[in-house]
Amino acid sequence: MIGAVRRIWGMMYRHLALYRRSWPRLLELAYWPTLQMCIWGFTSTYIASRMAVGGQVAIGVLLGGVLLWEVALRSQMGVAISFLEEIWSRNLGHVFVSPLRPWELVAALIGMSFLRMAAGVLPAALLAWALYAFNIFAMGPVLVLLALNLMVMGWWVSLGVVSLILRHGAGAEALAWSVLFGLTPFAAVFYPVAVLPAGFQSVALALPAAHVFEGMRATLADGAMPWGHLAWACGLNVAWLVAASLLFARQFRVARERGALLSIGE
Amino acid sequence: MDAIRVTGLVKRYGDVLAVDGLDAVVPAGSTVGLLGGNGAGKTTTIAMLLGLLIPTAGRIEVLGHDMARDRFAALARMNFSSPYIALPHRLSVEENFRVYGHLYNVPQIGRRIAELAAQLDLGDLLKRPAGDLSAGQKTRVALAKALLNKPDVLLLDEPTASLDPDTGDLVRTWMERYRAESGCTILLASHNMAEVERLCDMVLMMKRGRIVDRGSPAELLARYGRDDLEQVFLDIARDRKQGVEI
Numbered sequence A: 001m002i003g004a005v006r007r008i009w010g011m012m013y014r015h016l017a018l019y020r021r022s023w024p025r026l027l028e029l030a031y032w033p034t035l036q037m038c039i040w041g042f043t044s045t046y047i048a049s050r051m052a053v054g055g056q057v058a059i060g061v062l063l064g065g066v067l068l069w070e071v072a073l074r075s076q077m078g079v080a081i082s083f084l085e086e087i088w089s090r091n092l093g094h095v096f097v098s099p100l101r102p103w104e105l106v107a108a109l110i111g112m113s114f115l116r117m118a119a120g121v122l123p124a125a126l127l128a129w130a131l132y133a134f135n136i137f138a139m140g141p142v143l144v145l146l147a148l149n150l151m152v153m154g155w156w157v158s159l160g161v162v163s164l165i166l167r168h169g170a171g172a173e174a175l176a177w178s179v180l181f182g183l184t185p186f187a188a189v190f191y192p193v194a195v196l197p198a199g200f201q202s203v204a205l206a207l208p209a210a211h212v213f214e215g216m217r218a219t220l221a222d223g224a225m226p227w228g229h230l231a232w233a234c235g236l237n238v239a240w241l242v243a244a245s246l247l248f249a250r251q252f253r254v255a256r257e258r259g260a261l262l263s264i265g266e
Numbered sequence B: 001m002d003a004i005r006v007t008g009l010v011k012r013y014g015d016v017l018a019v020d021g022l023d024a025v026v027p028a029g030s031t032v033g034l035l036g037g038n039g040a041g042k043t044t045t046i047a048m049l050l051g052l053l054i055p056t057a058g059r060i061e062v063l064g065h066d067m068a069r070d071r072f073a074a075l076a077r078m079n080f081s082s083p084y085i086a087l088p089h090r091l092s093v094e095e096n097f098r099v100y101g102h103l104y105n106v107p108q109i110g111r112r113i114a115e116l117a118a119q120l121d122l123g124d125l126l127k128r129p130a131g132d133l134s135a136g137q138k139t140r141v142a143l144a145k146a147l148l149n150k151p152d153v154l155l156l157d158e159p160t161a162s163l164d165p166d167t168g169d170l171v172r173t174w175m176e177r178y179r180a181e182s183g184c185t186i187l188l189a190s191h192n193m194a195e196v197e198r199l200c201d202m203v204l205m206m207k208r209g210r211i212v213d214r215g216s217p218a219e220l221l222a223r224y225g226r227d228d229l230e231q232v233f234l235d236i237a238r239d240r241k242q243g244v245e246i
Helices: A002-020 A023-050 A055-088 A102-132 A142-172 A175-187 A198-205 A208-222 A227-258 B042-049 B071-075 B093-103 B109-119 B135-147 B165-182 B193-199 B217-224 B229-237
Strands: B002-013 B016-027 B031-036 B057-062 B078-081 B153-157 B185-189 B202-207 B210-215
Touching: A002 A023, A002 A055, A002 A102, A002 B093, A023 A055, A023 A102, A055 A102, A055 A142, A055 A175, A055 A208, A102 A142, A102 A227, A142 A175, A142 A208, A142 A227, A175 A198, A175 A208, A198 A208, A208 A227, B002 B042, B002 B185, B016 B042, B016 B185, B016 B210, B031 B042, B031 B193, B042 B057, B042 B153, B042 B185, B078 B135, B093 B109, B093 B135, B109 B135, B135 B153, B135 B165, B165 B193, B185 B193, B193 B229, B202 B217, B202 B229, B210 B217, B217 B229
Parallel strands: B031 B185, B031 B202, B078 B153, B153 B185
Antiparallel strands: B002 B016, B002 B057, B202 B210
């Protein structure tokens, strides 16, 4: 077990050393969440000023949605981009002739994803508090459960992306940035699932994010978390995580059959 | 005891047969050269020995471990160096060594890095980004990375490519000394015939995915009636026997 922990730390150290030497990478971590918070903060402030009642709840729903969706986005990108760093540096050949198990690599990528997410979202949360008087931490311990579910969703989506990169090479790398954005309409970040057309609702309810955001809105509006939504989010995350892990294991084996670990690139 | 035992190894990519029924044994403590022209199947064979590539058929045992079932136990006692696979170029040489020191569970990494830096004259390079090194420096760094875990089996793909004659000779001398001191088994793929003649106890000659001849350098020279291995290599590559087209 100590060997596994050291190998996981070794891979995390590799990425932390990279960030220490690359300020553009550090800047990029907080750039988009902060920019999003600025745009949506001023937008929600304007909308709230035009509303006779419920303005603060509207601000909370919009800014809470922005912050929590960034948790999912940054978690997903954290895994996928850290994996891409190995491809860009043409280092996979060395990594996989070491005793590093594939699950240990995934654990290290998840560890880096958590650190990247925290470095990106915490400055945006502070900005929301400083500029718009919105304190997402006022939601209390339930915030941890909501954020954790969105992180896990980001991880299984990124396992799917990594699987596609293993299958199709770095040509699939654009998915690392785009795939979760594509799911945004179904995630019901800023509106209830009920406003979606019937067909879209089925898709939305198959995603943990839709349940998380339904729960978040209920908590902000009524102060009570509807635990049914949280249970659905947890159950769906487990199911999707198992499916994505099986896909990753399958594509990793196919990559070893095709010799892609040595040649993966453009 | 055999360090590497390969039986009936086949690798097929669609219609292309890259390795065609390879059988070989590498005795523990020996240095074996894997020679062949471009496309002969050397890199594919090495990739299968390292577990990077799954064979279509056949069996590989390294240090008594079946690579199909138990490759991680073998990989912890192996290492690999190739000038064609990079180390993360923004990390310093020392940071790269630390990463791989953790991956191979090397005790007292700092001390091991200092030892290797002294032995391979890398002291001035440790703080420099790996991407800023010359080709020769990168080759020496890759060799040091391959020795971090004091491997029992070392696979080297053209270990002295890009090195000037002086540095190349230093590295070869160092490899001879390292093998004598550690008892390490070395499988060496190289196009430098003088290097193979100097370092190897046995040579496996590959062509079109098969081993077409094998023996000690002296045996091959005698068999082909040649003075150096380069002529033997050309005889095999051009289907000649003792300099005559066949």
